[in-house]
Amino acid sequence: xxxxxxxxxxxxxxxxxxxxxxxxxxxxxxxxxxxxxxxxxxxxxxxxxxxxxxxxxxxxxxxxxxxxxxxxxxxxxxxxxxxxxxxxxxxxxxxxxxxxxxxxxxxxxxxxxxxxxxxxxxxxxxxxxxxxxxxxxxx
Ligand SMILES: Nc1ncnc2c1ncn2[C@@H]1O[C@H](COP(=O)(O)OP(=O)(O)OP(=O)(O)O)[C@@H](O)[C@H]1O
Ligand SMILES: [Mg+2]
Numbered sequence: 001x002x003x004x005x006x007x008x009x010x011x012x013x014x015x016x017x018x019x020x021x022x023x024x025x026x027x028x029x030x031x032x033x034x035x036x037x038x039x040x041x042x043x044x045x046x047x048x049x050x051x052x053x054x055x056x057x058x059x060x061x062x063x064x065x066x067x068x069x070x071x072x073x074x075x076x077x078x079x080x081x082x083x084x085x086x087x088x089x090x091x092x093x094x095x096x097x098x099x100x101x102x103x104x105x106x107x108x109x110x111x112x113x114x115x116x117x118x119x120x121x122x123x124x125x126x127x128x129x130x131x132x133x134x135x136x137x138x139x
Contacts, residue, residue: 004135010033012038015135016045018125022139025071025099028117030107032050033125038133039105047073049071058105063090072100079106 004019019042023029029046031039034090044056050069053131059065059077067073074095081087087110096117107113107122114120121139128134 001139002137004137006099006133006135007131009038009041012041012133012135013045013048016042017049018045019135019137020046020049022121022137024119025101026097026119028096028102028104028120030120030122031103031105031125032108032122034127035129037125038123038125038135042125042135043075043103043105044071046101047075050101061111064092064095067101074100074102075105076102077105078109081106081109084110084113087113 004015006015033039040056040058045108047056047067047069050071050073052067052069052073054067056067056075059075060079063077065075067075076092081090087093096132121137124136126134
């Protein structure tokens, strides 16, 4: 377990880069944190570490955004997903365990999702103030 403290969106992006250095192809990152916690900011850092140059934006409407880097980054938003059958239907599991890193916003929408994954870590983000965040990597 590793804890990071951020006091700006830029610091959170930098923390994302640090977290990325612990990841490997095939790993899933399960974010847990409320709206506006900074999940997308962290994803910008993770994608940047792997050489993604495209803008990283919330995939809320697309459900998954794919970014090309040294390692492909698959960025999911499960906000609108209700259960495991819906995940299967959207093709979620086709991305898992491949050569990319899966970064998952709103993983808490599917309790027990980790039991369907072999290689994952949690990243918890706690809003401690308007601009401050406590970020915990659990692996
Ligand atoms: N220390 C901080 N770290 C991250 N974001 C911060 C911080 N301080 C302020 N913010 C603001 O909080 C917001 C975080 O937005 P972001 O899209 O990353 O959240 P999110 O967790 O992905 O939300 P959503 O669930 O809506 O997708 C941004 O508007 C950002 O400017
Ligand atoms: Mg987001």
